[in-house]
Amino acid sequence: MATIKIERDKCKGCVLCVDVCPYGLICQEKAINDQGYQYVVLEDPDGRCTGCTLCAVVCPDICIEVFK
Template identity: 40%
Template sequence: MGKIVVKEDRCKGCELCIDACPYGLIKMSVEVNHFGYHTAQFVNGNGKKCTACKFCGLMCPDYAIDVYE
């Protein structure tokens, strides 16, 4: 099972990672970072598991996502 770590200080909330995740395991946080952006958040659940496909990390223009296997 994979794990996604979002670097909140780099995330601008563009939501490209949300669209890229084939399992819907990323959503926007209700909290904001120090720049005032809602950041992406890894949600491990819904009966689906992260396969560490790295689509989310590849789509991120700010290199704000690390994917671990």
């Protein structure tokens, strides 16, 4: 059981996290955040996130927190 919390309004939509997630659980939204970027969200209905932290490791905006 693990998950991530993405600070929506700090995300700049660089999508580097999308590419490193082993299960493809992070998606970019069409909507924009306060900064005007299409932010990313976790879509993990089946609870497949393992808390591997790869998304947080590559995030340049340090806006992903990982919980296990």
